[in-house]
Amino acid sequence: MDSAAIDRFEASRGRLASLAYRLLGSAADAEDAVQDTFLRWQAADREGVEIPEAWLTKVVTNLCLDRLRSAQARHERAAGDWLPEPLLGGDPMLGPADTFEQRESVSLAVLLLMERLSPVERAAYVLREAFSYGHAEISGILDITESASQQHVHRARRRIAAERRGRDEVDPASARRVVEEFLAAAVSGRTERLVALLTADATAVSDGFGLAGRLLRYRTRERIASYxxxxxxxxxxxxxxxxxxxxxxxxxxxxxxxxxxVVDDRVVGAVSFEVGDGRVASLHGIAAADRLGRVNQAWRRQEPDVPVMHAW
Structure with a gap:
């Protein structure tokens, strides 16, 4: 393969990885899908490809759909034992973040909600909301009609909006202050303060350090505070x-x-917070080592700030 063909692929690699991550919720699986796309590109009759970007998008999307439909993925995800792989801020795999919809589509809460969609609904929603593809383009990528594309996106939006009602974008500095206050209350043992810092409909999900064999879910403020x-x-x-x-x-x-x-420059756990109206609306706790690989890679590449506290 000549350098021009390689350059064409590399120019799309970041976008393909971001698309695959949103579809699969796993950085490792997304990288595999992108690599498989490269192999398809390498073997393709590239002279017959009119628009390389569209061709590559179609291939990576359908490779991701194949993974989502696989027996193993269906078993893992249907069992409710799956959480998205977290990515540290600045990771290029997070992709476009110019609009609220783009930022929302890569949040852990929405990635988890997208598990309730069919693979085609998920793909149509991501292509439309995160990458601004028109329905004519989506129909070509997914081999469906434009009408079907509109229906899939509409159903996906409705199902996600039903769970996201009242969730608005929060100023990052304000959100950080709420998290700092919540962390201080957690370390001090002031359970009543933790309860007060949670919204009435707060939820929490944890992988239990990867030792529980299933996800741990908490749906009341008192249970979340105790956890x-x-x-x-x-x-x-x-x-x-x-x-x-x-x-x-x-x-x-x-x-x-x-x-x-963080222990000895190694991230051993991450708890992501969704903040609304000055309180915590949801928490996602991930500590299984196989879900923190990319976070650790990014963490070791940057100069960490001063820790807010030590625990245990």
Missing amino acids: VRAGFKPTPAKRRLAGGTPAMHIALVNGSPAVLA
């Missing part, structure tokens, strides 16, 4: 599991404020 307090309560077992005493840093994860627990 958070227990998570920050110092114990020798937690120190052994983490490999030491974690330093707590506040960072951006998938566009939302998050607390990172």
Whole structure:
């Protein structure tokens, strides 16, 4: 393959990776899909490809759909034991972030909600909301009619909006202050303050350090506060599991404020917060090592700020 063909592909690589991540919710799977797309590009009759960008988009989208439809993916995701892989702020795989819809489409909360969509609904929604493709273009990518594209996007929007009602974009500085206050209350053991800092319909999801064998879900303020307090309560077992005493840093994860627990320059846990009306609306806790690989790569490349506190 000549250098011009390679350059054409590389010019699209970032966009393809961002699209694949939104469809799959996994950075590792997204990278695999992009690599498979490159192999298809390498083997293709490129002289017959009129618009390389459109061809590559169609290929990577359909490779992702194949993965979403696979028996293994259906089993894992249907069992409810799946959380999106978090990405640290600035990761190019987060992709376009010019509009509220683009930023929203890559939040952990929306990536998790998209699990309830069919693979085609998810693809149509992402192509439309995050990448501004028209329905004529989407119909060509997904091999469906324009009418079907409109219906898929409409259903996806309606289902996600039903869960996202009242969620507006929050000033990052304000959101960080709420998270700092929440973290201070968690470490101090002031459970009643934690309850007050949660919205009435707050939810929390955790992978239980990857040890529970299933996702842990909490749907009342009192249960969430107890879960958070227990998570920050110092114990020798937690120190052994983490490999030491974690330093707590506040960072951006998938566009939302998050607390990172770091031991010896290694992120051992991440809790992402969604903030609304000055309170915490949802939490996503991820500590399974196989979901933190890309976060750790990004963390080691940057100069970390001073931790807000130490725990355990």
